Amino acid sequence: MNLLEKLDAAAAARKALLPEGVGAFGIPIEEVYSATEARIGERRVLLLGTNNYLGLTFAPECIQAAHKALDDEGTGTTGSRMANGSYYGHRALEREFADFYGCGSGIVFTTGYQANLGTISGLVGRGDTVLIDGDSHASIFDGCILSGAEIIRFKHNDMADMEKRLRRLGDRAETTLIIVEGIYSMLGDQAPLADIVELKNKYRCTLLLDEAHSLGVLGETGQGLVEKTGLQKEVDFITGTFSKSLCSIGGFCVSNHPQLDQLRYVSHPYIFTASPSPATIASTRAALQLLREGGHLRKQLWKNCTQLYNRLAEIGYQLGPEPGPVIAAILDSPKQALQIWQRLLEKNIYVNLILPPAAPDGKSLVRCSVNAAHTTEQMTYVGDSFAKLYHEILQS
Amino acid sequence: MTDNNYNEIIELLCDRLSSLTDSEVSITAETNLISELSIDSVKLLNLIMEIEDAFDISIPINALADVQTVHELASLISKIKSAS
Numbered sequence: 001m002n003l004l005e006k007l008d009a010a011a012a013a014r015k016a017l018l019p020e021g022v023g024a025f026g027i028p029i030e031e032v033y034s035a036t037e038a039r040i041g042e043r044r045v046l047l048l049g050t051n052n053y054l055g056l057t058f059a060p061e062c063i064q065a066a067h068k069a070l071d072d073e074g075t076g077t078t079g080s081r082m083a084n085g086s087y088y089g090h091r092a093l094e095r096e097f098a099d100f101y102g103c104g105s106g107i108v109f110t111t112g113y114q115a116n117l118g119t120i121s122g123l124v125g126r127g128d129t130v131l132i133d134g135d136s137h138a139s140i141f142d143g144c145i146l147s148g149a150e151i152i153r154f155k156h157n158d159m160a161d162m163e164k165r166l167r168r169l170g171d172r173a174e175t176t177l178i179i180v181e182g183i184y185s186m187l188g189d190q191a192p193l194a195d196i197v198e199l200k201n202k203y204r205c206t207l208l209l210d211e212a213h214s215l216g217v218l219g220e221t222g223q224g225l226v227e228k229t230g231l232q233k234e235v236d237f238i239t240g241t242f243s244k245s246l247c248s249i250g251g252f253c254v255s256n257h258p259q260l261d262q263l264r265y266v267s268h269p270y271i272f273t274a275s276p277s278p279a280t281i282a283s284t285r286a287a288l289q290l291l292r293e294g295g296h297l298r299k300q301l302w303k304n305c306t307q308l309y310n311r312l313a314e315i316g317y318q319l320g321p322e323p324g325p326v327i328a329a330i331l332d333s334p335k336q337a338l339q340i341w342q343r344l345l346e347k348n349i350y351v352n353l354i355l356p357p358a359a360p361d362g363k364s365l366v367r368c369s370v371n372a373a374h375t376t377e378q379m380t381y382v383g384d385s386f387a388k389l390y391h392e393i394l395q396s
Numbered sequence: 397m398t399d400n401n402y403n404e405i406i407e408l409l410c411d412r413l414s415s416l417t418d419s420e421v422s423i424t425a426e427t428n429l430i431s432e433l434s435i436d437s438v439k440l441l442n443l444i445m446e447i448e449d450a451f452d453i454s455i456p457i458n459a460l461a462d463v464q465t466v467h468e469l470a471s472l473i474s475k476i477k478s479a480s
Contacts, residue, residue, distance in 0.1 A: 129456075142457075150458065168454045
């Protein structure tokens with residue numbers, strides 16, 4: 001099989017899962033009206049497939065900040081920070097993230113994906129070990145591959161399995177980086193951070209926590225799982241993304257270890273890429289301020305999450321183990337998931353369709369992402385729509 | 397690697413693989429895990445976890461990239477077990 005035939009085989013596998021004309025992946029969105037509504041084809045749809053957890057995509061403060069940066073500094077930086085220099089905004093945002101987490105230093109990356117890629121591949125290398133959760137995001141897995149370290153995975157959120165693997169490492173545990181996530185993107189469940197910290201200390205490892213989905217969502221000021229659990233001093237490195245609660249694009253890493261700064265000189269995903277544009281940095285800085293002060297947004301978000309999670313559970317859907325902004329209905333087959341996804345779109349509701357092998361354990365998911373801008377009426381309509389489809393598709 | 401150790405691993409692998417596949421192929425050391433047995437990645441990872449517990453080892457995911465046959469998997473397990 002030559003290179004192009006391999007791609008043909010992958011295309012054939014995709015077509016086998018999705019009938020002709022069903023554009024579930026990368027669906028064309030023609031117009032965006034607000035944090036909760038857009039146009040897909042001729043339909044005005046309710047957006048329940050974005051990660052806009054605090055609903056800040058149209059926050060006037062962020063838009064004005066981005067406009068001003070465009071006017072003052074232009075459209076792009078045209079190169080890497082190593083070669084072309086660090087703008088005031090880059091350095092200010094790094095200080096603001098460090099201050100937010102009470103850490104000594106912070107680094108900003110161009111994407112959230114690169115934040116994990118750059119941090120992990122800068123921290124570990126050949127001869128080291130990474131211990132990752134079985135449901136880890138691809139950016140964590142790819143960072144581990146890039147690093148050249150040995151990758152050991154433990155069963156998702158299973159502390160007995162994690163300890164077993166730490167014990168098997170013996171002396172190598174001291175050069176092991178444990179990587180977990182605040183909220184996991186597929187089922188929306190949280191890592192048992194207190195237990196993980198206990199094992200990290202017992203085996204003298206280093207711990208990295210990815211707060212991509214939990215930033216803005218958990219904790220009084222929205223730091224994430226680390227704040228909710230009060231374990232800020234126990235986590236060595238925290239990464240996260242700007243593309244969810246902060247509504248732009250980019251990523252960060254913060255730490256109290258002064259060695260974090262050395263990543264700027266060893267991490268290829270940091271060095272060999274163009275730095276974030278001035279407008280991106282400006283809107284992120286404004287959004288971070290809103291996030292820190294956004295207790296009312298978190299309250300509304302959790303009200304919406306709990307309403308939808310409880311309703312879907314009451315209907316009979318199999319869900320992830322706890323409520324959160326990511327609520328995934330777990331279906332027995334790709335066919336069922338596809339039918340529900342299509343019928344929801346016909347009811348003007350856009351959610352995410354996740355088919356094997358992207359979902360854990362070969363499952364098929366219809367995943368909803370709830371945000372603070374959704375109204376109670378919208379959540380009720382989504383719940384009612386899921387209820388009809390449960391009877392029509394799953395009980396027929 | 398001792399012959400006994402290797403043979404024990406081969407025996408366990410063949411036994412477990414035969415219960416995981418619908419294929420009529422007779423499983424030997426040279427059987428290709430993917431092309432001949434059509435075992436999907438989820439089943440294969442579950443099998444790996446079961447084997448890890450059976451031998452009290454952890455198999456790095458990146459080491460599996462070079463594994464295609466039952467023999468190659470048995471050799472990898474034997475090598476890790478010997479080093480532990």
